Amino acid sequence: MTPQALRQQLNQLKPLALGEFPTPLASLPRLSAALGGPELWIKRDDLSGLGLGGNKIRKLRYLLAEALRHKANVVLTAGAQQSNHARQTAAAAASVGLRAVLVLRGEAPHSIPDGNYLLDHFFGAEVRWAGERLLSPALHAEAAHLRQAGARPYIIPYGGSNALGACGFVAGLVELVQQAAPRELLFDAIIVASSSGGTQAGLTVGAQLLSLPTRIIGISIDKPAATFRQQLATLATETAFLLNSPATFAPADFTVVDSYLGGGYGVVGELERQAIRLLARTEGLLTDPVYTGRALGGLVDLLEQGTFAADARLLFWHTGGSPSLFAYAEELLA
Numbered sequence: 001m002t003p004q005a006l007r008q009q010l011n012q013l014k015p016l017a018l019g020e021f022p023t024p025l026a027s028l029p030r031l032s033a034a035l036g037g038p039e040l041w042i043k044r045d046d047l048s049g050l051g052l053g054g055n056k057i058r059k060l061r062y063l064l065a066e067a068l069r070h071k072a073n074v075v076l077t078a079g080a081q082q083s084n085h086a087r088q089t090a091a092a093a094a095s096v097g098l099r100a101v102l103v104l105r106g107e108a109p110h111s112i113p114d115g116n117y118l119l120d121h122f123f124g125a126e127v128r129w130a131g132e133r134l135l136s137p138a139l140h141a142e143a144a145h146l147r148q149a150g151a152r153p154y155i156i157p158y159g160g161s162n163a164l165g166a167c168g169f170v171a172g173l174v175e176l177v178q179q180a181a182p183r184e185l186l187f188d189a190i191i192v193a194s195s196s197g198g199t200q201a202g203l204t205v206g207a208q209l210l211s212l213p214t215r216i217i218g219i220s221i222d223k224p225a226a227t228f229r230q231q232l233a234t235l236a237t238e239t240a241f242l243l244n245s246p247a248t249f250a251p252a253d254f255t256v257v258d259s260y261l262g263g264g265y266g267v268v269g270e271l272e273r274q275a276i277r278l279l280a281r282t283e284g285l286l287t288d289p290v291y292t293g294r295a296l297g298g299l300v301d302l303l304e305q306g307t308f309a310a311d312a313r314l315l316f317w318h319t320g321g322s323p324s325l326f327a328y329a330e331e332l333l334a
């Protein structure tokens with residue numbers, strides 16, 4: 001399939017024109033030199049525009065389009081207190097005049113709101129705390145409650161990662177190919193932080209449908225590879241189906257590196273601290289403590305292990321997240 005044909009398929013889903021795309025594609029000469037390694041590039045989805053940007057805007061273009069088609073007047077989603085996804089959902093909802101309800105893990109903090117949670121407040125999002133409950137039942141209970149009160153809720157799944165959301169990253173891959181082709185750039189691998197899976201699944205579907213030889217490598221943030229690969233395969237198959245493609249995916253079609261889970265989700269370690277400092281000091285760019293710092297730390301480690309050929313050309317897909325830097329000051333300076 002050509003990029004133009006795939007773009008046409010995607011356009012049938014009528015995504016909203018949210019955010020600033022294409023995001024910049026730039027080389028990282030000083031980071032490459034500091035690592036004495038292959039040619040490194042970066043895709044700047046941290047600059048996707050709305051509400052301080054990040055990878056979720058791509059998914060929200062498709063999800064909020066559906067919410068509006070369903071005549072919803074409130075969107076709900078769930079996440080951690082410092083969820084980038086929740087903050088971007090709140091910003092995107094505000095930009096199209098929808099109410100946003102965020103179901104966040106745990107209890108209301110006693111400290112002054114900071115990071116993403118502070119920004120949720122500016123976007124006018126209503127926050128509900130899940131307390132002891134798991135996020136998914138808490139989210140559905142909140143939706144039922146809103147329905148009973150006469151509202152028309154639309155649920156955006158955790159991380160925006162269903163087939164429709166993942167189409168945003170099929171579109172991301174098309175965007176990259178159309179940006180790279182005139183510069184005669186072909187990447188051996190794309191390295192990306194992977195958690196709820198929509199980003200990696202969408203990129204992988206895009207690469208498969210365009211017969212691109214580029215490997216998509218997900219650095220798992222919080223899941224063991226064995227179970228996560230199965231989840232990615234199901235999501236990718238559903239995404240291809242939505243795009244009228246008969247392509248199916250198996251766990252073996254996904255490269256997931258789960259060596260950098262450290263102390264668990266959101267636990268900052270030396271890997272993240274060093275990676276954040278390295279990119280900031282070599283290129284003046286920010287990554288975040290939970291996702292991109294961990295993924296970049298993983299990439300640095302893979303390079304040190306000699307995983308890639310010396311003449312490889314690699315792309316780090318920056319998925320955003322830097323607003324949470326401010327909420328992790330203590331851990332980052334430890």
Ligand SMILES: Cc1ncc(COP(=O)(O)O)c(C=O)c1O
Pocket residue numbers: 054055083084085159161193194195196197198199200288291292319320321
């Ligand atoms: C900054 C950042 N990077 C990466 C991810 C992971 O993307 P996905 O959930 O699509 O796997 C997230 C998800 O919350 C994120 O906020």
